[in-house]
Amino acid sequence: MAERTECLFCRIVDGDLPATLVHEGERVVAFRDVTPVAPTHVLVIPREHHVTVTDLGRDEPAALVELVAVADRISHAEGHAGDYRLVFNSGAAVGQSVFHVHGHVLAGRGFTWPPG
Numbered sequence: 001m002a003e004r005t006e007c008l009f010c011r012i013v014d015g016d017l018p019a020t021l022v023h024e025g026e027r028v029v030a031f032r033d034v035t036p037v038a039p040t041h042v043l044v045i046p047r048e049h050h051v052t053v054t055d056l057g058r059d060e061p062a063a064l065v066e067l068v069a070v071a072d073r074i075s076h077a078e079g080h081a082g083d084y085r086l087v088f089n090s091g092a093a094v095g096q097s098v099f100h101v102h103g104h105v106l107a108g109r110g111f112t113w114p115p116g
């Protein structure tokens with residue numbers, strides 16, 4: 001596990017790196033992805049450092065519950081009426097590149113299934 005001081009998303013939580021924040025809650029913050037792939041592309045993350053969604057659910061389940069509620073709230077706030085895709089990449093082999101768990105909230109266009 002990366003040390004907090006080395007973790008990009010911990011640095012955003014701590015205010016040491018700039019980000020366009022859209023939510024700041026007790027356990028969770030949300031900010032716009034720097035490389036958006038949909039009209040709404042927001043990352044929702046726990047304030048505490050956990051690597052995967054599995055780790056988060058095991059070690060801080062209240063933060064996972066808050067994270068999912070925030071994802072839904074963002075969809076409504078951005079005019080998508082609760083329609084959104086919530087993606088957790090868990091592991092480098094499936095595309096995780098930042099090892100601080102983050103839910104991608106994607107909305108505002110059609111999505112294919114299965115995902116690529």
Ligand code: DGP
Pocket residue numbers: 008019020031032033034035043088089095096097098099
């Ligand atoms: P993943 O591949 O699932 O680990 O997604 C990581 C996402 O994080 C990717 O969509 C790009 C985004 N990202 C990486 N660095 C930064 C950053 O410094 N700021 C913001 N806002 N997003 C970032």
